[in-house]
Amino acid sequence: MAKPAQAQPLVGAHMSIAGGVYRAFARAEDAGADCMQVFLKSNVQWRFPAVSDEDVNLFKSEQKQTGIKIVIAHACYLVNPASPDRALVLKSVDDLQKESALAAAYRIKWLVLHPGNHLGQGTPKALPQVASVLADVLRSTPKTGILVETTSGAGTAVGSRLSEVADIIRMAGGGARLGVCLDTAHLFAAGYDLATQAGYESFKAELAARRLTRRVKAIHVNDSKGALASRVDRHDHIGKGRIGREGFARIMRDADFALIPKILETPKGMCGRRSCDRVNISLLRRLAGE
Ligand SMILES: [Zn+2]
Numbered sequence: 001m002a003k004p005a006q007a008q009p010l011v012g013a014h015m016s017i018a019g020g021v022y023r024a025f026a027r028a029e030d031a032g033a034d035c036m037q038v039f040l041k042s043n044v045q046w047r048f049p050a051v052s053d054e055d056v057n058l059f060k061s062e063q064k065q066t067g068i069k070i071v072i073a074h075a076c077y078l079v080n081p082a083s084p085d086r087a088l089v090l091k092s093v094d095d096l097q098k099e100s101a102l103a104a105a106y107r108i109k110w111l112v113l114h115p116g117n118h119l120g121q122g123t124p125k126a127l128p129q130v131a132s133v134l135a136d137v138l139r140s141t142p143k144t145g146i147l148v149e150t151t152s153g154a155g156t157a158v159g160s161r162l163s164e165v166a167d168i169i170r171m172a173g174g175g176a177r178l179g180v181c182l183d184t185a186h187l188f189a190a191g192y193d194l195a196t197q198a199g200y201e202s203f204k205a206e207l208a209a210r211r212l213t214r215r216v217k218a219i220h221v222n223d224s225k226g227a228l229a230s231r232v233d234r235h236d237h238i239g240k241g242r243i244g245r246e247g248f249a250r251i252m253r254d255a256d257f258a259l260i261p262k263i264l265e266t267p268k269g270m271c272g273r274r275s276c277d278r279v280n281i282s283l284l285r286r287l288a289g290e
């Protein structure tokens with residue numbers, strides 16, 4: 001007999017869209033995933049590919065055939081809503097509006113966004129600016145929501161403190177289409193100690209105090225090569241970095257996140273005779289207590 005849907009944690013990985021966005025589904029299925037993250041176009045170019053009805057139909061039929069339950073999209077890396085350069089901010093709004101429309105065509109509910117780099121203008125000035133970009137983008141598309149990703153705080157990145165993420169969401173209007181994507185490696189590098197029970201409890205307490213617990217709609221599950229509070233953003237395989245197996249077992253068993261998709265952004269390639277994604281996904285399922 002099939003297990004009830006709730007018994008199985010949603011675990012997947014970021015998948016390549018080489019050859020077409022729809023081709024990510026087969027890659028996810030091969031890795032044993034039941035959810036995935038994709039870019040909707042090249043993540044390092046502004047250019048958008050032409051997307052036909054046929055492309056959208058292929059996407060939908062592949063999703064049905066592979067049984068991948070949840071797909072989330074990650075926005076282009078060039079986007080910087082926190083920039084002091086007005087032209088770049090306007091370009092970012094334009095890109096995000098187009099990406100949101102594309103996500104809606106694919107029936108992807110959430111677009112993950114890095115809140116950006118303030119490049120010297122300072123966080124207090126950048127946060128309301130990021131919020132106003134988000135509000136503009138949400139106004140332009142009726143469906144897609146935006147997940148603000150927590151960052152490692154490298155360079156002038158904003159969004160490495162939960163307080164900053166909460167401020168952005170509040171100033172953007174606080175609607176139901178605004179959420180949070182936690183990235184475990186970024187959180188750890190930013191100083192949230194997910195490796196210990198005490199550290200995890202204090203992280204969860206702050207998340208709750210800032211009314212962000214229910215806003216979490218996706219978790220990037222990445223172990224961290226960078227040390228606690230190092231601001232070094234380097235992802236490692238689950239259990240091989242400084243967060244460790246115990247840290248991920250705690251996250252996988254946290255009832256608050258039971259229904260939240262957990263997406264790997266760990267190095268690709270082979271780990272022994274299996275793909276690293278497959279190894280990491282099956283390890284996360286085991287840690288969840290299956
Ligand atoms: Zn990201």
Ligand SMILES: [Zn+2]
Binds near residue numbers: 149183265
């Ligand atoms: Zn991430």
